[in-house]
Amino acid sequence: MTGKDSIYANQVEVKDFSFDANVVEVFPDMIQRSVPGYATIVSTMGKLAGQYAQSNSNLYDLGCSLGAVTLSMRRNIEKENCKIVAIDNSAPMVERCKLHLQGFKSDVPVEVNLADINDVNLENASVVAMNFTLQFIPPEQRHALLEKIYNSLKPGGVLLLSEKFRGENELVDNLLIDLHHDFKRHNGYSELEISQKRTAIENVMRTDLLSTHLTRLSEIGFGQTQVWYQCFNFCSMIAIK
Template identity: 40%
Template sequence: MENSKNHGQDQVFKDEITKVSDFKFGTTVVNVFDDMVSRSVPYYNETQRMLAEIAADHAKEGSYVYDLGCSTGTTLIGIDALIPSDIKFIGIDESPEMIDKCHVKLKEAGFVRPYELTVGDLHQEKLPIANASVVILCLTLQFVRPLYRERLLRNIYEGLNPGGVLLLVEKVLAESSIFNRDFIKYYYNYKRRNHYSEMEISQKREALENVLIPYKLSENLLLLKEAGFADCETFFKWYNFSGMIAYKKS
């Protein structure tokens, strides 16, 4: 993860807000996003490392690797050194500010492989995905409105080459509601250890309430199977965060 001093410290919710608006990935968030996600997502660096090594095993020469909801490009940068240089990277994000930041970071990282960054809405009926050996949704599907999630996953399945994989990292709900309260408590304790105040935790929770809609792990796995992925596995789990891999049979 990049040094937060170079990209701004997350203080978006530090001061009291009279009326908290829905969370948006605009300029204010983009400028501190790398610090925000590293302090808000447990084992974020390790999850990124895992995504990179899994992607490296499945990326095929002459194909494309897609990062849907690519944000500032951290995932693309992480997998770059492990994947053959003739594989094209395609990053899509609905936030123009994120795409601008991603361009800057890829240039700073010395990218030489072919790549394309596009502003795109994951809710659109037919997202242009083709010749893909790896598709990544890292903390992205949770922001797609539930009504459109199955369609997006079917779109990804159709765009994957046989033998390709979808890598999905999500915030999730506990399978049993009796554990949700504890898992949320442990998660907020994590944020406190990373120096977020009670006000910051509360205001961000309110801002995300109608924007980030988590599913249970079992519900996500069912969605993947209904989209066509017969083989799915969980490769990471920490309380209310999980990583999944879905394979398209040859």
């Protein structure tokens, strides 16, 4: 069982957000109450992984956190000799992810690794998933990481990418932020919680424009890129090699 997210419910000294043991304990509640359509995103990423998985290939979940996308992919893979590699740089997340995976029987093997995704070797991939992960990578490292992913993909392979993004101008950006904050209020977060969480995350999560994402993927070489989900300033994309 996981608890209710009340990390920022009281006045605290706000430090930069990190995926530590405290966050792990409340992460499912935090993500469901903070990201509109999260369950739909996760289930659809699994279905897309099942559609694009190729026999005798690897599927990667980069920034796997507690393994929600890994489990969703695992449920949908029917091709032969596929392996899922789940990677995260948070030790508490990796340990809890391993426990979650033990509770689900499957013929699809999963390897869970504690590592920085910038440093790992990716190979023979048919599907790479990054579910709200790239936004936590330093902006100057994003192009190289995406290029590495592209080079690891087999022909016809896909990148499944979910991101929070900035509006194209200040007016639109403020509109999207207001809508998201109202979503969080509706889900029980107080003004103090919303304010303190925003302060904690602003130096850690640096969002791109949606147009930046699409242009960068095209420049790297992806032939087809499509936004298949958007709500407020959150979206999910598929990029096909």
